Amino acid sequence: MRWRRASQKPADGPAPAAPSSLGERELAELVRRQPVPPHIAIIMDGNGRWATQRGYPRIAGHHEGVKTARAIVKAADAVGVRYLTLYAFSTENWNRPEDEVSMLMSLLERTVQSELPDLMEQNVRLRVIGRIHGVPSGVRRGIDRVVEGTRNNTGLQLQMAFNYGGRDELLDAFRRLAVDVREGRLDPAEISEKDVSGALYTADIPDPDLLIRTSGEMRISNFLLWQIAYTELWITPALWPDFDARTLYRAILEFQSRTRRFGGV
Ligand code: FPP
Numbered sequence: 001m002r003w004r005r006a007s008q009k010p011a012d013g014p015a016p017a018a019p020s021s022l023g024e025r026e027l028a029e030l031v032r033r034q035p036v037p038p039h040i041a042i043i044m045d046g047n048g049r050w051a052t053q054r055g056y057p058r059i060a061g062h063h064e065g066v067k068t069a070r071a072i073v074k075a076a077d078a079v080g081v082r083y084l085t086l087y088a089f090s091t092e093n094w095n096r097p098e099d100e101v102s103m104l105m106s107l108l109e110r111t112v113q114s115e116l117p118d119l120m121e122q123n124v125r126l127r128v129i130g131r132i133h134g135v136p137s138g139v140r141r142g143i144d145r146v147v148e149g150t151r152n153n154t155g156l157q158l159q160m161a162f163n164y165g166g167r168d169e170l171l172d173a174f175r176r177l178a179v180d181v182r183e184g185r186l187d188p189a190e191i192s193e194k195d196v197s198g199a200l201y202t203a204d205i206p207d208p209d210l211l212i213r214t215s216g217e218m219r220i221s222n223f224l225l226w227q228i229a230y231t232e233l234w235i236t237p238a239l240w241p242d243f244d245a246r247t248l249y250r251a252i253l254e255f256q257s258r259t260r261r262f263g264g265v
Contacts, residue, residue, distance in 0.1 A: 018253055024075070027249035031079045034256040037209035039083035040076060040248075041231070043223055044069065046215030046239030059103045064241035066111050070118075075245035077122060077156040079252070083205055084158050087223050091131070091165035108162065109139040112146045119146070123155030129201035130164030131172075159205065166225035173199035173226075202227055210255045212248070214240045230262050 018030055044065060051061030069086060076084045088108055094101060112126065119126060126146050133140070143162070176199045180186035186195065197203065207227040213219075216237040220228070234251045236243070 018250065022246075024245045024249070027246055027253070028075075028079050031249050031252045031256070036080045037232075037252060037255055038081070039085070039206050039208045039210075040081055040252075041085040041087075041208040041211045041224055041228070042072070043087045043211070043213040043221060044240040044243075045213060045217060045221075047241060049215065050239040050241040058100055059107070061239075061241060062104055062107055066107065068241055068243050069111075070115070071245060072243070072248055073124065073156065073158060074122070075248050077124065078245075079249070081156060083208075084156060085129070085161060085202075085205075085208060085224070086159070087161045087164065087221075089130075089162050089164070090222060091163060091168055092222065105136060105139050108160075109142040112160070113142050116146050116149055119150050119158075120153065123153045124150060125153040125155070125157045126150045127157065127159050128162050129159050129169075130162045131168060132162060134163050157205070159202070161223070164201075164223075166220075166222040169201055170226060172201075196226065200226060207231065210234060210251065212236070212251050214238055214243050230260070232258055232260065 018027060022030070047061035047065040048058040049061070050064060051058050054060075072086075073084060089104065093104070096104075128143060128147060132143070143160075173196055177186060177191060177195060181188055197207075202224070207229070208224060208231045211224070211228055211231045211233050213233070213235045216235060218235060224231075232255050234254060236247060236251070238247055
Protein backbone atom coordinates (compact mmCIF):
# COMPACT_ATOMS: atom_id res chain seq x y z
CA MET A 1 0.00 0.00 0.00
CA ARG A 2 1.56 3.26 -1.09
CA TRP A 3 -0.72 5.50 0.91
CA ARG A 4 -0.19 6.25 4.55
CA ARG A 5 -2.75 4.49 6.72
CA ALA A 6 -3.94 5.73 10.09
CA SER A 7 -1.98 3.00 11.86
CA GLN A 8 1.22 4.30 10.28
CA LYS A 9 1.95 7.50 12.15
CA PRO A 10 3.45 10.11 9.86
CA ALA A 11 7.07 10.69 10.90
CA ASP A 12 6.81 14.45 10.88
CA GLY A 13 3.09 15.26 10.84
CA PRO A 14 1.05 16.50 7.90
CA ALA A 15 2.88 18.56 5.32
CA PRO A 16 2.54 22.32 5.92
CA ALA A 17 0.35 24.13 3.37
CA ALA A 18 2.36 25.36 0.38
CA PRO A 19 2.85 29.16 0.40
CA SER A 20 0.27 30.85 -1.81
CA SER A 21 2.99 32.72 -3.73
CA LEU A 22 4.31 29.53 -5.35
CA GLY A 23 3.96 29.30 -9.12
CA GLU A 24 2.91 26.33 -11.24
CA ARG A 25 6.43 24.94 -11.67
CA GLU A 26 7.31 25.10 -7.96
CA LEU A 27 3.99 23.52 -6.99
CA ALA A 28 4.52 20.74 -9.54
CA GLU A 29 7.91 20.07 -8.02
CA LEU A 30 6.41 19.83 -4.53
CA VAL A 31 3.72 17.46 -5.83
CA ARG A 32 6.31 15.16 -7.42
CA ARG A 33 8.14 14.70 -4.10
CA GLN A 34 5.41 12.38 -2.81
CA PRO A 35 3.32 9.65 -4.43
CA VAL A 36 0.91 11.24 -6.89
CA PRO A 37 -2.69 9.93 -6.85
CA PRO A 38 -2.86 7.56 -9.85
CA HIS A 39 -6.49 8.45 -10.61
CA ILE A 40 -8.14 11.86 -10.28
CA ALA A 41 -11.79 12.43 -11.18
CA ILE A 42 -13.26 15.89 -11.60
CA ILE A 43 -16.81 17.26 -11.53
CA MET A 44 -16.29 20.36 -13.67
CA ASP A 45 -18.99 22.72 -12.44
CA GLY A 46 -19.68 26.43 -12.77
CA ASN A 47 -19.28 27.20 -16.50
CA GLY A 48 -22.78 28.67 -16.67
CA ARG A 49 -22.32 30.86 -13.58
CA TRP A 50 -18.94 32.04 -14.81
CA ALA A 51 -20.57 33.28 -18.03
CA THR A 52 -23.68 34.72 -16.37
CA GLN A 53 -21.56 36.70 -13.89
CA ARG A 54 -19.91 38.37 -16.87
CA GLY A 55 -23.11 38.97 -18.81
CA TYR A 56 -22.18 36.35 -21.45
CA PRO A 57 -24.39 33.53 -22.78
CA ARG A 58 -23.86 30.24 -20.91
CA ILE A 59 -22.17 28.64 -23.91
CA ALA A 60 -19.31 31.14 -23.51
CA GLY A 61 -18.66 29.55 -20.11
CA HIS A 62 -18.46 26.12 -21.74
CA HIS A 63 -15.95 27.46 -24.27
CA GLU A 64 -13.80 28.71 -21.38
CA GLY A 65 -14.34 25.36 -19.67
CA VAL A 66 -12.79 23.62 -22.66
CA LYS A 67 -9.63 25.73 -22.26
CA THR A 68 -9.45 24.75 -18.59
CA ALA A 69 -9.91 21.06 -19.43
CA ARG A 70 -7.04 21.26 -21.94
CA ALA A 71 -4.76 22.89 -19.36
CA ILE A 72 -5.68 20.38 -16.65
CA VAL A 73 -4.95 17.37 -18.87
CA LYS A 74 -1.45 18.80 -19.44
CA ALA A 75 -0.96 19.68 -15.76
CA ALA A 76 -2.08 16.24 -14.56
CA ASP A 77 0.16 14.54 -17.10
CA ALA A 78 3.13 16.72 -16.08
CA VAL A 79 3.14 15.35 -12.52
CA GLY A 80 2.50 11.72 -13.48
CA VAL A 81 -1.24 11.26 -12.91
CA ARG A 82 -2.12 8.02 -14.76
CA TYR A 83 -5.91 8.35 -15.07
CA LEU A 84 -8.01 11.49 -15.30
CA THR A 85 -11.80 11.25 -15.46
CA LEU A 86 -13.78 14.36 -16.43
CA TYR A 87 -17.56 14.62 -16.05
CA ALA A 88 -18.43 16.23 -19.38
CA PHE A 89 -22.14 15.46 -19.82
CA SER A 90 -24.48 13.69 -17.43
CA THR A 91 -27.67 11.85 -18.24
CA GLU A 92 -29.46 14.66 -16.35
CA ASN A 93 -27.90 17.33 -18.59
CA TRP A 94 -30.45 16.46 -21.32
CA ASN A 95 -32.93 18.45 -19.20
CA ARG A 96 -31.18 21.73 -20.06
CA PRO A 97 -32.63 24.08 -22.68
CA GLU A 98 -32.48 22.46 -26.11
CA ASP A 99 -30.13 25.04 -27.62
CA GLU A 100 -27.63 24.64 -24.76
CA VAL A 101 -27.70 20.84 -25.15
CA SER A 102 -27.11 20.95 -28.89
CA MET A 103 -24.35 23.57 -28.58
CA LEU A 104 -22.69 21.54 -25.81
CA MET A 105 -22.86 18.37 -27.91
CA SER A 106 -21.25 19.99 -30.90
CA LEU A 107 -18.69 21.81 -28.72
CA LEU A 108 -17.63 18.56 -27.05
CA GLU A 109 -17.44 16.72 -30.37
CA ARG A 110 -15.45 19.52 -32.08
CA THR A 111 -13.16 19.83 -29.09
CA VAL A 112 -12.37 16.14 -28.94
CA GLN A 113 -11.72 16.02 -32.70
CA SER A 114 -9.53 19.11 -32.78
CA GLU A 115 -7.50 17.81 -29.83
CA LEU A 116 -6.46 14.64 -31.68
CA PRO A 117 -3.01 15.93 -32.78
CA ASP A 118 -2.21 17.19 -29.27
CA LEU A 119 -3.46 14.00 -27.64
CA MET A 120 -1.22 12.01 -30.00
CA GLU A 121 1.75 14.22 -29.25
CA GLN A 122 1.15 13.90 -25.50
CA ASN A 123 0.63 10.13 -25.85
CA VAL A 124 -2.79 10.48 -24.15
CA ARG A 125 -5.40 7.75 -24.61
CA LEU A 126 -9.01 8.96 -24.71
CA ARG A 127 -11.84 6.75 -23.57
CA VAL A 128 -15.51 7.47 -23.06
CA ILE A 129 -17.56 6.18 -20.15
CA GLY A 130 -21.33 6.44 -20.36
CA ARG A 131 -24.16 5.43 -22.64
CA ILE A 132 -22.34 6.55 -25.76
CA HIS A 133 -24.93 4.79 -27.97
CA GLY A 134 -27.47 7.29 -26.59
CA VAL A 135 -25.84 10.37 -28.15
CA PRO A 136 -26.55 11.64 -31.68
CA SER A 137 -24.77 9.38 -34.19
CA GLY A 138 -22.71 12.17 -35.79
CA VAL A 139 -21.31 13.18 -32.40
CA ARG A 140 -20.67 9.55 -31.51
CA ARG A 141 -18.81 8.84 -34.75
CA GLY A 142 -16.58 11.90 -34.28
CA ILE A 143 -15.66 10.89 -30.75
CA ASP A 144 -15.21 7.21 -31.70
CA ARG A 145 -12.60 8.24 -34.26
CA VAL A 146 -10.50 9.91 -31.57
CA VAL A 147 -10.99 7.00 -29.15
CA GLU A 148 -9.82 4.68 -31.93
CA GLY A 149 -6.94 6.96 -32.99
CA THR A 150 -5.53 7.17 -29.45
CA ARG A 151 -6.15 3.53 -28.54
CA ASN A 152 -2.45 2.56 -28.54
CA ASN A 153 -1.21 5.60 -26.64
CA THR A 154 0.46 4.60 -23.41
CA GLY A 155 0.56 7.84 -21.40
CA LEU A 156 -2.19 9.46 -19.35
CA GLN A 157 -5.57 7.78 -19.79
CA LEU A 158 -8.30 10.38 -20.12
CA GLN A 159 -11.86 9.22 -19.45
CA MET A 160 -14.56 11.52 -20.66
CA ALA A 161 -17.81 10.77 -18.86
CA PHE A 162 -20.32 11.48 -21.59
CA ASN A 163 -24.03 10.77 -21.32
CA TYR A 164 -22.95 9.30 -18.01
CA GLY A 165 -25.04 8.54 -14.93
CA GLY A 166 -23.76 6.56 -11.94
CA ARG A 167 -27.07 4.80 -11.35
CA ASP A 168 -27.39 3.94 -15.06
CA GLU A 169 -23.87 2.51 -14.95
CA LEU A 170 -24.87 0.30 -12.01
CA LEU A 171 -28.08 -0.76 -13.76
CA ASP A 172 -26.11 -1.68 -16.89
CA ALA A 173 -23.67 -3.67 -14.72
CA PHE A 174 -26.45 -5.50 -12.88
CA ARG A 175 -28.10 -6.38 -16.19
CA ARG A 176 -24.82 -7.85 -17.46
CA LEU A 177 -24.41 -9.87 -14.28
CA ALA A 178 -28.03 -11.03 -14.48
CA VAL A 179 -27.37 -12.39 -17.97
CA ASP A 180 -24.31 -14.23 -16.64
CA VAL A 181 -26.48 -15.74 -13.90
CA ARG A 182 -29.22 -16.71 -16.36
CA GLU A 183 -26.70 -18.39 -18.64
CA GLY A 184 -25.12 -20.29 -15.79
CA ARG A 185 -21.75 -18.50 -15.81
CA LEU A 186 -22.27 -16.93 -12.40
CA ASP A 187 -23.68 -18.24 -9.12
CA PRO A 188 -25.77 -15.48 -7.42
CA ALA A 189 -24.41 -16.51 -4.00
CA GLU A 190 -20.87 -15.95 -5.27
CA ILE A 191 -21.28 -12.46 -6.75
CA SER A 192 -18.36 -10.41 -5.46
CA GLU A 193 -17.28 -6.76 -5.46
CA LYS A 194 -14.80 -7.76 -8.15
CA ASP A 195 -17.67 -9.01 -10.35
CA VAL A 196 -19.55 -5.72 -9.96
CA SER A 197 -16.41 -3.61 -10.58
CA GLY A 198 -15.66 -5.75 -13.63
CA ALA A 199 -19.11 -5.10 -15.10
CA LEU A 200 -18.84 -1.29 -14.86
CA TYR A 201 -17.78 1.05 -17.70
CA THR A 202 -14.53 1.50 -15.73
CA ALA A 203 -13.82 -2.26 -15.53
CA ASP A 204 -10.07 -2.03 -16.10
CA ILE A 205 -9.49 1.34 -14.44
CA PRO A 206 -8.57 1.68 -10.75
CA ASP A 207 -11.01 3.56 -8.50
CA PRO A 208 -10.33 7.30 -8.21
CA ASP A 209 -8.02 8.31 -5.37
CA LEU A 210 -9.13 11.92 -5.42
CA LEU A 211 -12.41 13.51 -6.54
CA ILE A 212 -12.35 17.24 -7.16
CA ARG A 213 -15.48 19.33 -7.55
CA THR A 214 -15.47 22.96 -8.57
CA SER A 215 -18.00 25.73 -7.82
CA GLY A 216 -18.47 24.80 -4.18
CA GLU A 217 -21.49 22.49 -4.40
CA MET A 218 -21.34 19.74 -1.77
CA ARG A 219 -22.73 16.87 -3.77
CA ILE A 220 -21.73 13.90 -5.91
CA SER A 221 -24.31 14.41 -8.70
CA ASN A 222 -24.60 10.75 -9.69
CA PHE A 223 -20.88 10.47 -10.54
CA LEU A 224 -18.95 7.19 -10.17
CA LEU A 225 -21.19 6.04 -7.31
CA TRP A 226 -19.60 2.62 -6.87
CA GLN A 227 -16.02 3.67 -7.56
CA ILE A 228 -15.76 6.53 -5.03
CA ALA A 229 -16.44 4.43 -1.92
CA TYR A 230 -13.02 5.36 -0.45
CA THR A 231 -12.09 8.31 -2.63
CA GLU A 232 -10.86 11.50 -0.98
CA LEU A 233 -13.03 14.53 -1.76
CA TRP A 234 -11.73 18.02 -2.45
CA ILE A 235 -14.19 20.81 -3.16
CA THR A 236 -13.21 24.32 -4.22
CA PRO A 237 -15.43 27.40 -4.60
CA ALA A 238 -13.58 28.24 -7.85
CA LEU A 239 -15.79 28.02 -10.95
CA TRP A 240 -14.43 25.57 -13.54
CA PRO A 241 -13.20 28.24 -16.01
CA ASP A 242 -11.16 29.75 -13.14
CA PHE A 243 -9.68 26.42 -12.07
CA ASP A 244 -6.06 26.05 -13.12
CA ALA A 245 -2.90 23.95 -12.78
CA ARG A 246 -1.96 25.65 -9.51
CA THR A 247 -5.34 24.80 -7.98
CA LEU A 248 -4.99 21.21 -9.17
CA TYR A 249 -1.56 20.96 -7.57
CA ARG A 250 -2.88 22.42 -4.30
CA ALA A 251 -5.61 19.77 -4.27
CA ILE A 252 -3.00 17.05 -4.79
CA LEU A 253 -0.76 18.48 -2.06
CA GLU A 254 -3.67 18.43 0.38
CA PHE A 255 -4.48 14.87 -0.68
CA GLN A 256 -0.87 13.88 -0.01
CA SER A 257 -1.10 15.24 3.53
CA ARG A 258 -4.24 13.24 4.38
CA THR A 259 -4.38 9.88 6.11
CA ARG A 260 -6.53 7.35 4.25
CA ARG A 261 -8.21 4.89 6.57
CA PHE A 262 -10.16 2.70 4.13
CA GLY A 263 -12.68 1.98 6.91
CA GLY A 264 -9.98 1.10 9.47
CA VAL A 265 -8.87 3.15 12.46
C1 FPP B 1 -20.58 22.53 -15.83
O1 FPP B 1 -21.01 23.85 -15.92
C2 FPP B 1 -20.07 21.91 -17.02
C3 FPP B 1 -20.71 21.01 -17.83
C4 FPP B 1 -22.14 20.72 -17.87
C5 FPP B 1 -20.00 20.13 -18.75
C6 FPP B 1 -19.36 20.73 -19.93
C7 FPP B 1 -17.94 20.85 -19.69
C8 FPP B 1 -17.11 21.46 -20.52
C9 FPP B 1 -17.59 22.08 -21.79
C10 FPP B 1 -15.67 21.54 -20.16
C11 FPP B 1 -14.82 20.83 -21.15
C12 FPP B 1 -14.80 19.38 -21.03
C13 FPP B 1 -14.18 18.51 -21.88
C14 FPP B 1 -14.09 17.08 -21.52
C15 FPP B 1 -13.61 18.94 -23.18
P1 FPP B 1 -22.53 24.18 -15.64
O2 FPP B 1 -23.14 24.53 -16.94
O3 FPP B 1 -23.17 23.06 -14.89
O4 FPP B 1 -22.37 25.44 -14.72
P2 FPP B 1 -23.46 26.05 -13.72
O5 FPP B 1 -23.61 25.05 -12.60
O6 FPP B 1 -22.81 27.32 -13.26
O7 FPP B 1 -24.72 26.27 -14.48
